[in-house]
Amino acid sequence: MFDVIVKNCRVVSSQGIIEADILVKDGRIAAISEEPLEAEAARTIDAAGRFVMPGVVDEHVHIIDMDLKEVYGRFELDSESAAVGGVTTIIEMPITFPPTTTLEAFLEKKKQGEQRLKVDFALYGGGVPGNLSEIRKMHDAGAVGFKSMMAASVPGMFDAVDDGQLFEIFQEIAACGSVIVVHAENEMLIQTLQKQLKAAGRKDLAAYEASQPVFQENEAIQRALLLQKEAGCRLIVVHVSNPGGVELIHKAQSEGQDVHCESGPQYLNLTMDDAEKVGPYMKIAPPVRSAELNAVLWEQLEKGYIDTLGSDHGGHPVENKEGGWDDIWTASNGALGLETSLPMMLTNGVNKGRVSLERLVEVMCENPAKLFGIYPQKGTLQVGSDADLLILDLEIEDRKVDASQFRSLLHYSPFDGRPVTGAPVLTMIRGTVVAQDGEILVDQGFGQFVTRRDSEVSS
């Protein structure tokens, strides 16, 4: 009668934890029961009283595949990282070669994803100078949201927008009823400060942080919030690195604006105190901040000021990183995250009492799914939802992050060597176990395209 029964779960949601069995049929959760139902099932998995949470919806992923040289991410490999790391749905960013800024590129990316990914995925379209008329087309084709950059662009491929362009994109997003995520930094301030620091002979990671300081990030955030207020679209400011920025967004949200704050495991689990050891491998944009600011971020996470966490997963060839030890300006920005985000949050957050498991499920599963319109299909363990779940082990001993074993094409991490005390041991997507104890159990193309609940595109 059922396909799978997962027994003896401690099922976690933002609303609390219940002890029950989860019964799956046709890829969906068909029943949740605390009674041992006399039901037949093709397979029974015993969670043995472990915590079972929804699979992570990582809203901020740059696999960057397509026509790119092998040195960057590959759909097949990075989706294995996702599966092992507990990410059952990725929302892939549009910064790809070619960029996802036209309907044509969007459809090609969707096709490649369907053929090659091993976890489920949704797609962003890009909002760049000149592609305004493509936004609705990509929306209609199933994009769950859009991305624009106020700074830190990839010139010629994915350019930053000026305020006028951003405002028109916001207007179009509002008209579509979609959601826009923005990289909020101030390009010209960064260039000026970088120039001053270089002129002063600085080449260290702290100089990089000083070149993209908190005040310029917050300037861009407050500007985006003001434009959102006028245009009325749903806005997520992504990878917010500092408490002041979180506060600005929280305040606007408290006053009724449809604005939301994404931070990420990288900002929570790294501080400038790690600079000496990690060096260019923690060069990301916006920069990692001081330990003092980091401590406030953790409080804001638990208080509910941070709505979602995104890994900002994305890699560059190791040779683009290594030079940064001598001259930080030569290093590329970016870090892999799919395989470490959840383990780092479980290890340093839940197991150290800085955030509850319920809250973590809210920001890593429920909220991303809700904001991008794919809830309750994804992000929750309710009757009727996709059976995307993780069995957790929160009492791991003697394990460390080992980037050399990453499933990704690239094998470095700012967390390399850091202890891991909590991680998923089994990852299920639509009732199928896709990873267990580090082994991948599905083939390319298992992953399915996911789109908004209100979309007419079949997903």
Added chain:
Amino acid sequence: MFDVIVKNCRVVSSQGIIEADILVKDGRIAAISEEPLEAEAARTIDAAGRFVMPGVVDEHVHIIDMDLKEVYGRFELDSESAAVGGVTTIIEMPITFPPTTTLEAFLEKKKQGEQRLKVDFALYGGGVPGNLSEIRKMHDAGAVGFKSMMAASVPGMFDAVDDGQLFEIFQEIAACGSVIVVHAENEMLIQTLQKQLKAAGRKDLAAYEASQPVFQENEAIQRALLLQKEAGCRLIVVHVSNPGGVELIHKAQSEGQDVHCESGPQYLNLTMDDAEKVGPYMKIAPPVRSAELNAVLWEQLEKGYIDTLGSDHGGHPVENKEGGWDDIWTASNGALGLETSLPMMLTNGVNKGRVSLERLVEVMCENPAKLFGIYPQKGTLQVGSDADLLILDLEIEDRKVDASQFRSLLHYSPFDGRPVTGAPVLTMIRGTVVAQDGEILVDQGFGQFVTRRDSEVSS
């Protein structure tokens, strides 16, 4: 195997709506399934696709029974109102004869409730001048919270506290880890304004409203918020009547204070425009406000600024009300609410598109249960929760509120004659149908005492 199956439900929670069957065993929800489980059950109820919500937890009820004359509420009768009105758990206020301000009175009230109530109940203790040492005793005996009055006291029986007393009560509540609810108005401002209005010859309901104006209510609210900030206890400001007060609490909560806002169906469904028709029957404290302010309250409800709704159910002999037509100052404060709260919210809120059903479940069921520590036993339909549920009819035609048919001892209502388009048609508590189509199906004493999840008192 199961006791009851409620089939074909559209199960509502703050997280959304799912279509499923609810299976009950031993009074609890044992399973939720969208598959027709081949399970045996003593009874099967077909919800026929109707919305099914958790039973209402009404945190603000004054049945006022005990040694009082018959003319006030009676446990038996008012709990029938509750059952018919969809309230499955009442939290009874301590303003009773004798008042619930000592352990002895608390235990007596608990006993009487257990013997006579037909729905489940929890109890407040009172915080009044002089009973500080009784608070922990009542907490240990199972009180889910405490109530103090900054104004509008019942002299000699339940006196208002001054700021010093209130602060000490807050300190004690914090020490116990309990929650305090306060009636926040400014006694001396009210007396002065009342004196001025009487001197001007005013005797109308608008004069009553003017005697307890928004600014004095908000003064008391900001004072309570400041004391809470210092003492650190959990605080709910109850029956907030105006948007400015809601805003003050929302702002403090946004800034991290553990403070919460209760408003009520009476403030949402009545405005001063009803004064001519309803007269003294809408004399409550704080007063009902203008239609302009009322419109903002509805927006705040949907935006999430109001955390809970309480009925402030409580009655006085009709002769204490009637005189108010000629001289509003002679009329007692209070109105019955148990039988009308949910129907009015469904009719004027949900069915008019002013609040979603999900949000209503949040403020009438989930949030009260969470704030008073009785969640997830009460307030939600999850596996493991008490099977306290309502089957709703949201397409009622040709029905009106008829106070003459109220189950309570008293038979008047500010809503008398108002249309009803939505109401519960079946009320279940712990798997037992307690009311169906207006009929009461259980006896006195069916109701059980409910206490905090963390309490050692058996509930």
Added chain:
Amino acid sequence: MFDVIVKNCRVVSSQGIIEADILVKDGRIAAISEEPLEAEAARTIDAAGRFVMPGVVDEHVHIIDMDLKEVYGRFELDSESAAVGGVTTIIEMPITFPPTTTLEAFLEKKKQGEQRLKVDFALYGGGVPGNLSEIRKMHDAGAVGFKSMMAASVPGMFDAVDDGQLFEIFQEIAACGSVIVVHAENEMLIQTLQKQLKAAGRKDLAAYEASQPVFQENEAIQRALLLQKEAGCRLIVVHVSNPGGVELIHKAQSEGQDVHCESGPQYLNLTMDDAEKVGPYMKIAPPVRSAELNAVLWEQLEKGYIDTLGSDHGGHPVENKEGGWDDIWTASNGALGLETSLPMMLTNGVNKGRVSLERLVEVMCENPAKLFGIYPQKGTLQVGSDADLLILDLEIEDRKVDASQFRSLLHYSPFDGRPVTGAPVLTMIRGTVVAQDGEILVDQGFGQFVTRRDSEVSS
């Protein structure tokens, strides 16, 4: 042609400093000139390039004379302190025996002041329970403002008002177009905290401070601000002791409320670090605060958040103070200030670079005169103003405060023994030198009654 010429002045105002001669005729400044006018004058005084500022208008003085026992202040003696200390106009508080809460008492106090004071004076009326109808009478008789107490009353003589009474007084003040000053503390919180501290066996000055903590002061301030907003009168919150209170008033003023902040030399020049040395002699209400808060007060003074400084001059028999060394609760509240306020501000403020002389003139002369309607007669050195001026010496060496030499009846001070580097060396009122180098040069009754510019009472 002129009566007096004061030559070679560096004349200070909030608008800057000019070098000029001041020419006096008939008690007023008839001319200001940088040219040596060929004018005859009965007397020429050479300021020799020293700073010349307007005489201080001390808006907060409790001489407390009248039918009181000799042990308290006396008009004759305390006004000599004023003259020596650079205070040319005192505004005397209504807390006198009998209190200035009726027209009759007001007129009697005016008469006594005219007969006995040696400096000019204005009078407050009192706003107490039950004397509402006397307020306009005292206003019409020339009161420049009114005083009410929210706490720290003198029971039976000058009672605190409840919020309703305060609101009615505010309404009456608004109707008169007068100004109200309030002592903003929370009586009941103080009593409760005092009770707790006494129960804990505390008898030290720090316990006194803890019994009237910042949060209770700020609670009363925010309450007064809210009532002012509703009533619309001009309000000065007096002797604000902590930066949070200053901030609350500054914010309300920034938002357009006619509210103002008085602090005093006692809060600027004393901190809890002085407790061991000064003991009960710095017991005042509200209490002196910590050094940390004190540092912020100085910044707020220079930034313009503090509008006026008042000495809160008032004394109690020394035997009422001495017992406080052993048991602080037995000590009376109060400290003498007339003779030390300006010297302490010049010494610790101006000469240490913490406040400019221009700003000091603004808060000690111009602003009090403006707020109470006696500007430009008092508080400024303009053509047409009363010739009330001080010649300052800012380079004093080897002088200390010596309370044993005070002109007042009482001879103690929290500043006793503290160095003095700046002080007035000559005090002129209406063209007459009233004090020079510590000598008093006028007789009883020299002082004149001053009233509002818009008053019809002759002053």
Added chain:
Amino acid sequence: MFDVIVKNCRVVSSQGIIEADILVKDGRIAAISEEPLEAEAARTIDAAGRFVMPGVVDEHVHIIDMDLKEVYGRFELDSESAAVGGVTTIIEMPITFPPTTTLEAFLEKKKQGEQRLKVDFALYGGGVPGNLSEIRKMHDAGAVGFKSMMAASVPGMFDAVDDGQLFEIFQEIAACGSVIVVHAENEMLIQTLQKQLKAAGRKDLAAYEASQPVFQENEAIQRALLLQKEAGCRLIVVHVSNPGGVELIHKAQSEGQDVHCESGPQYLNLTMDDAEKVGPYMKIAPPVRSAELNAVLWEQLEKGYIDTLGSDHGGHPVENKEGGWDDIWTASNGALGLETSLPMMLTNGVNKGRVSLERLVEVMCENPAKLFGIYPQKGTLQVGSDADLLILDLEIEDRKVDASQFRSLLHYSPFDGRPVTGAPVLTMIRGTVVAQDGEILVDQGFGQFVTRRDSEVSS
């Protein structure tokens, strides 16, 4: 002994009004006296009891002279407008041909001003892309402040700065201890909105206003305020056109930032209700706003939220304006103001009770002089100040603005035909009457260069 005596003045300052004679020697006010001094003077002028105010310091003037074609302003002629209009000191903007963005251009402009102007003048330097190293040189040469544009630049001549450039200019201004004024609008938002409006076929003045809406102006203001907070320089946001912008600056100032708000007579005396009549002649940047917003601006002026008023005087050939009747986009921005600013403020402000004369002196004379470091030489009537004064007639009958009679090269005005009830009848600079009853009484070159009090440049 004296050069000039101005008798029977009602001398106005922000501190009040005194009745006195003003005695002038060597161009400065040597004495102020209410006594008829027996002084000899070369000339006696009888003010006959009229109000006498300091000459206006217009901090925002674009005469735009130098190598420019005759069709724009000329130093000689526009300074006659100034003299007639009561402006005794102009601070000339750097947008000139060539622009005042180098030391060389600055010195040339100073020379030309000294040779040709008939009123006193100070000069701005420009802060544009690429001239950072010139700023200190111009500061040292006597610039009283600097100007940068965030939008509305003159491409190729005076370009707008990006945020990085603006920040570096702010840093340099802070290092010099100078002051920066910014035109705060958002160039890219304007271009986008303009494009949309043009695409919609709009060509009217309301479309122009909609293309530079309040929200984009306020965006730029909040950005400038944030950069100022970081850099720490003194900032004046100029020609603020809307109350929201004023509020932002007021709030930052209240919180301790050294930021200031300039609005202007054009925003106070024009509203969009004048569009039909005045058309392109009121096309200025930022645009004139609605009557509703205008009413709030007047309140903010009186409340003290607006620090200075600048005329933004500047003209374009009439043929560049006329085309705007048919297509507003073709019209140049700008309006003449020197001859009308004070009369419009006296007529519509003082004489209609919307602003006091004392407050007008504060914002048009004292504050500009203080902010740019030329006080008390300019902007006030104190002993020692330059004898720059105006005798006012506030009871003019039957006069209207007649642009055809303007002294400027250009002869149009948005106020043409508007009634005038108040205006200066005599303008004195340094003791010399420069204009009387509309006649100019001095020659080219009478005007002197004015610099900061702390400058070592002789002025």
